[in-house]
Amino acid sequence: MLEVSQRGHAMPLSPYRRLTPFAEAAKQRGVRVHHLNIGQPDIETPPTMMAAVQQADIRVLEYSPTAGYLSYRRKLADYYQRVGIQVGVEDILVTAGGSEAIFFALMSCLNPGDELIIPEPFYGAYTAFAVAADVRIVPVTSSIADGFALPPIEEFERRITPRSKALLLCTPNNPTGYVYSRQELEQLKDLCVRHDLYLFSDEAYREFCYDREYVSAMHLEGADDHIVVLxxxxxxxxxxxxxxxxxxxxxxxLQQTAFKFAQMRISPPGLAQVLAEAASELPDTYFDQTKAEYLNRRDLMVQRLRAMPGVECPVPGGAFYVMAHLPVDDCDTFCQWLLESFSYENETVMLTPASGFYATKNLGKQQVRMAYVLNCTHLDRALTCLEQALLVYPGREIAVPEAALDHN
Structure with a gap:
């Protein structure tokens, strides 16, 4: 009898896409679904980037070099130097998204059965990459009570074993929005140097820091051989x-080893590198404008959430996510119920249950991640749907005033 692999059985569904069939069914019923479940911004991709592809004089779309076009790597090195990361083209391997960079890091640095230490909650796809690489995630739990700050360094020390090979951090953080301070990063760097571990730093959201200075792992000194930026x-x-x-x-x-894995897939996308290279033409004000927009959205979301009875959420310092505690029995059930059984003025909202961001069993059951990737008008409507849903959800865990129920 044919069977799929054990690895295939172990591979988790995406926590932010798992409920998509229920969202599609709601849309088929004519219900408008506000997507706060995934980090897909509604910000326009810069027209100069799109135009670079549209106007490219390409007659044969050839393989690019395995490491990426030299012209793009030069401009990427210039970009990094502008944000204080002193690297050259020889230090950069262009990948098919941040996902491939994460996969290359695990495959290049860890052996099957090795351990990867990660503060939780963490980006849900890390679990899938660990399964694919046959690596064990060792979580260190942070708390919503202190805004998901880095747990005490002693908690990391306790989890180090002979199989520990790397520590993975995302800053600004997905899913919490927490921005790690220089002091916290220095502690982790010292830990990695002391125990001969790699430090993987996922910095996909570096432009979006609101209340704290952005610090890259590559801003730290004395650990160049340990640090990989994804x-x-x-x-x-x-x-x-x-x-x-x-x-x-x-x-x-390590760069040479990752290059061998890159050769396995031949080359990164060629047209997409043309698009990315055109980013160098953007004005210096580009990030100011987008950052201000996200800041307005963050403030709106936090204000609305904190006004809802029983809802708790810290103020995220970066990225475009909020992790919130909801007064419900189980957020996996609640998020599915939102799509299957609830609508307010023929609209509903899609959220991501936070259980998929934890490796520790049964954590995150009353938490959700929300992405403030919609404009403020649509975001406000989405939050109104959530507010109304919390009033009538059968598994709510706080008393709702009768007047509010009568109003619905």
Missing amino acids: DTISKRYSACGARIGAFVTKNKA
Whole structure:
């Protein structure tokens, strides 16, 4: 009898796409669904980037070099230097999105059965990459009570074993929006140097820091061989579909190893590199404008959430996500109910249950991640749907005033 692999059985469904069939069914019923479940911004991809592809004089779409076009890597190196990351083209491997950069890091640095330490909650896809690489995730739990700040460094120390090989951090963080301070990063760097671990730093959201200075792992000194920055243009330029990222390290042996994995897939997308290279033409004010827009959305979301009885959420310092505690029995059930059984003025909202962002069993059951990727008008309507849903959800865990129920 034919069977799929054990790896296939272990591969999790995407926490932010798992409920898509229920959203599509709601749309078929004529219900408008506000998508706060996934980090797909409605910010326009810069027209100069799109025009570069549309106007490209290409007669044969050839393979690009395995490491990416030299012209793009030069401009990417210039970009990194402008944000204080002192690297050259030889330190950059262009990847098919940040996802491939993460996969190359795991495959290049860890052996099957090795351990990867990650503060949780963490980006849900890390679990899938760990399954694919046959790596064990060792979580260190952060708390919503202190805004998901880095847990005490002693908690990381306790989890180090002979199989520990790397520590993975996302800053600004997806899903929490927390921005790690220089002091926190220095503690992690010292830990990695002391125990001979790699430090993987996922910095997909570096442009979007609101209340704290952005600090890259590559701003730290004395650990060049330990540090790998994992990057992508997806969020930076609202170009998620381009699938262009970067694997960045000064560790020459590691860069050569990752290059061999890159040769396995031949080359990164050629047209997408043309699009990404055109980003160098953007004005210096581009990020000021997009950052201000996200800041307005963040403030609206936090204000609305904190006004809802029983809802708790910290103020995220970066990225474009909020993690919130909801007064419900189970957010997996609640998020599905929103799509299957609820609508307000023929609209509903799609959220991501937070259980998919934890490796520790049963954590996150009363939490959701919400992405403030809609304009403020649509975001406000989506939050009104959530507010109304919390009043009538059968599994709510707080008393709702009768007047509010009568109003519905």
